Amino acid sequence: MTTSLPRPLRLGTRGSPLALTQARMVIAALRAAHGWDEAAVEIVAIKTSGDRIQDRALAEVGGKALWTKELDIALADGAIDFAVHSMKDVETIRPAEIVIAAMLPRADVRDRLIGATSLAALPQGARVGTSSPRRSAQVRRARPDVGIVLFRGNVDTRLGKLAAGEAEATLLAGAGLIRLGRDEIGHPIPIEEMLPAPAQAAVGIETLAERKDVRALLGAIDDAPTNACVSAERALLAALGADCRSPVAALAVRSGAGLLLRAEIMTEDGSEHRSGEAMLIETGDAAALARRLLDGASPRLRALFTGA
Numbered sequence: 001m002t003t004s005l006p007r008p009l010r011l012g013t014r015g016s017p018l019a020l021t022q023a024r025m026v027i028a029a030l031r032a033a034h035g036w037d038e039a040a041v042e043i044v045a046i047k048t049s050g051d052r053i054q055d056r057a058l059a060e061v062g063g064k065a066l067w068t069k070e071l072d073i074a075l076a077d078g079a080i081d082f083a084v085h086s087m088k089d090v091e092t093i094r095p096a097e098i099v100i101a102a103m104l105p106r107a108d109v110r111d112r113l114i115g116a117t118s119l120a121a122l123p124q125g126a127r128v129g130t131s132s133p134r135r136s137a138q139v140r141r142a143r144p145d146v147g148i149v150l151f152r153g154n155v156d157t158r159l160g161k162l163a164a165g166e167a168e169a170t171l172l173a174g175a176g177l178i179r180l181g182r183d184e185i186g187h188p189i190p191i192e193e194m195l196p197a198p199a200q201a202a203v204g205i206e207t208l209a210e211r212k213d214v215r216a217l218l219g220a221i222d223d224a225p226t227n228a229c230v231s232a233e234r235a236l237l238a239a240l241g242a243d244c245r246s247p248v249a250a251l252a253v254r255s256g257a258g259l260l261l262r263a264e265i266m267t268e269d270g271s272e273h274r275s276g277e278a279m280l281i282e283t284g285d286a287a288a289l290a291r292r293l294l295d296g297a298s299p300r301l302r303a304l305f306t307g308a
């Protein structure tokens with residue numbers, strides 16, 4: 001490490017078990033890439049607004065930057081050198097002074113159903129616990145008889161609610177379960193049946209644009225294919241003008257030399273739905289897909305978005 005860098009480097013993260021696990025994965029990757037010792041990076045856990053609000057759907061709270069604001073401030077203040085996030089929780093539009101410097105290799109992108117082996121196997125009229133407008137829409141589309149109940153909190157809180165009988169089933173990202181060492185939990189839902197959230201299963205690292213030294217160190221652990229796919233999904237979100245209230249699913253995968261982007265917009269009750277896909281050849285192709293989805297949407301579906 002050069003002398004201009006603080007030692008230890010301070011890694012900012014939320015304090016949830018998943019966030020801390022992801023932070024340790026980043027430290028392990030940095031140590032392997034740079035040959036650092038154990039003391040090179042220190043974890044600074046910071047509570048975000050999203051961690052404090054447990055009783056309402058986040059979409060209802062409607063606040064901006066629920067999972068990042070406090071970490072953004074810590075970056076700006078120099079209290080931390082970089083921040084680790086689940087990319088799924090990072091707003092589409094970031095402050096100009098912050099850059100996404102690296103992403104770890106993406107994990108399994110699929111959602112998992114816990115409590116039944118498949119959506120089709122859910123009992124008639126079952127309750128499914130989720131706070132995600134996307135998951136609600138996808139479940140209701142496949143199973144209009146199913147009721148949605150609000151489930152928030154970290155993985156253990158949600159599993160606790162399920163065990164307490166507050167719902168017959170719940171949905172969680174497989175990536176989180178795998179990273180937490182809970183790979184035995186739940187049944188993966190094929191992406192044809194439930195396209196994941198944009199940026200699901202990707203861990204990103206942000207720092208200040210002006211911290212060239214830190215950006216270079218982080219760049220060494222960037223997984224370029226993950227970064228390209230997640231960036232395409234985020235470009236689609238930006239073009240849609242999606243916010244946390246807009247049910248959107250999107251997944252880019254490598255296809256030949258390029259990327260194939262699949263996307264879906266829907267109303268939360270699952271009654272309206274549009275999906276499409278595009279090979280991404282040029283900059284702007286993700287935005288063109290967004291426009292195509294919105295152009296064919298009903299006024300009610302289009303009203304959930306502000307873009308294109």
Ligand SMILES: NCc1[nH]cc(CCC(=O)O)c1CC(=O)O
Pocket residue numbers: 086087088089171172173174175176199200201202203
């Ligand atoms: N919104 C919460 C959140 N943010 C990231 C993950 C899981 C890990 C990931 O997708 O990277 C989760 C929980 C979940 O959706 O089950």
